[in-house]
Amino acid sequence: MAEPSTQAPEVATPTAEPPKDEVHFAHRAKKLVLDAGAIIKLQRADNFAKELYTTPRILGEIRDRQARQHLANLPAQLKVRSPDTESMKSVQDFARKTGDFGFLSVNDMEVMALAVMLYGESGCDKELCKAPSMARFEDGGDKGRKAFSWRPEGEQEKSRGNTMLDTTESTAAPVTEASVEGDVQKDEANDDDEEEEEEGGWITATNFKKYARDNHESATKDGEEETISEVSIMSADYSVQNVMMQMGVDVLSFGGFMIRSVKLWALLCTACHTVTRDTSKVFCSKCGNDTVYRVPVYVDSETRELTVTRSRRWEKMTSKRNKGSIWSIPKNRGGRQSNPLILAEDELLMSGRDKEYRRKCNQFEKERQLHNPFASDSLYQADPLMGWCARSTNSRGNALLGDSSSAPRVEAGYGRRNPNRGNFKHTKGKRK
Known part of the structure; x- marks a missing residue:
């Protein structure tokens, strides 16, 4: 008689299934170029693309320990590449045509050129x-609506000059019974939708994944198939978004920092009302004063000329600026450490200031190439102390250019600083 087996019967163990509440989002692009803001804000860029790219200068901006740790923990590998000269030139030319060139840094240019x-x-x-x-700007956006103003309706008509836009009101269609009935039906439908939304309840931490999964599935079913772009760029800089959108590159953002429409920019002089497309200028090209402001423009469909778009900043621009007018400007001092104020464009030609500015620009470009760790000649330095990590100093041992990350530029007057404000530091307690 056979003895009964003492071994327990084998039971098929069920395979572990992924939780149903887990949400899987499809990638938006195959390759994604990251700006410094996306890395500093700790964005999960691997949810948008498989391949992540950035430039060496952007990687050098990430100095926060938490941001570097987040960058190291990303599942996708971040590839560092430098753009070529042809792409850099095309981006610079396009930024000049849109009017964003004067508001873009070298790092922004390299990120766009890499994309x-x-x-x-x-x-x-x-x-x-x-x-x-230019075709998309011909109708002018603001052509069918009134210019913004805080003044009453009657005073707006009196204050409009030749530089104002033609604010022709659109004629309203006659109201019929059919249109009234249609409006009533639309209102009733909107009320029903609001009741249905109220019945749905609040979205909490417990049912958030369920709502996200349902909305994502309905979006893919109702609409067309999701198109995955070849290359996208993630940046919160409005100028970068404006240039990339008009070039045709897909733009991703975070935190709601996304432009609503693309624009053409120009500089408007409030003294002589001259409009110039070169936004890198500090002074007016006609009168030479420091009274230029960046304003959006469009091409008029009738006159085919650039027309300035009125905005909320118009009253602020046209009003007189009193900053720094309490005390008189001190007398200029000569010497090596002198820093005279430049109040007009023709003052750049005095005392060789234009030559000094060009010398600083050339020196900055030379130092930028020298301190590039990804340069081809950085590996062949005979002395390691003279390589890209060395600190450039002058004969006195001071820093050669101070903060080498910012390029030298002409500053009109006191710039953004208010000279009437006390810059001295308050000490704790009385002096002994």
Whole structure:
């Protein structure tokens, strides 16, 4: 007689299934170029693309320990590449045409140039735009609405001059019974929708994943198939978004920092009312005064001329600025350490100030290339102390350019600083 087996019968163990509440989001792009803001704000960029790219200068801006730790813990590997000269030149030319060149740093230019270079390497059939399309600005956006103003309705008509836009009101359509009935039906439908939304309840931490999964599935079913772009760029800089959108590169943002519409920018002089497209200028090209402001412009469909768009900043721009007018300007002092005020464009030609400015620009570019760790000649330095990590000093041992991350530029007057404000530091207690 066979003895009964003491071994327990084998039971099939069920395979572990992924939780149903887990939400999987599809990638928006194959390659994603990251700006410094996306890394500093601790964004999960791996949820948007598989391949992540950035530039060496952007990587050098990440000095926060928490941001560097977040960057090291990303599942996707961050690839560091430098853009080529052709892509850099195309981005600079396009930024000059949109009017954003004067408000973009070297790091912003390199990030956009890297996105353009990766777009060209991807082999897309659709080519990027070489110049901003003027056709989209011909109707002018503000042509069918009144210019913004805080003044009453009657005073607005009196205050409008030749530089104002033509604010022709659109004629209203006659109201019929059918249109009234349609409006009533729309209001009733909106009320029903509001009741349905109220019945749904609040979205809490417990049902957030369920709502996210349902909304994501309904969006993919109702709409068309999600298109994955070849190259995208993630940045919260409005100027970067404005240039990239008009070139045709997909733009991603975070925290709601996204522009609503693309614009063309120009400089308007409030003294002589001259409009120039070169936004890198500090003084007016006609009168030479420091009275230029950055304003959006569009091409008029009738006159085919650039027309300034009125905005909320118009009253602030046209009003007189009294900052720094309490005390008189001190007399200029000569010497090596002198820093005279520049109040007009023709003062740059006095005492060789233009030559000194060009010398500082050339020196800054030389130091920037010297301190680039990814340069081709940085590995062949005979002395390691003279490499990219060395601190450039002058004959006195001081820093050669101070903060080498910012390029030298002409500053009109006192700049953003208020000379009437006391700059001395208050000491604790009385002096002994």
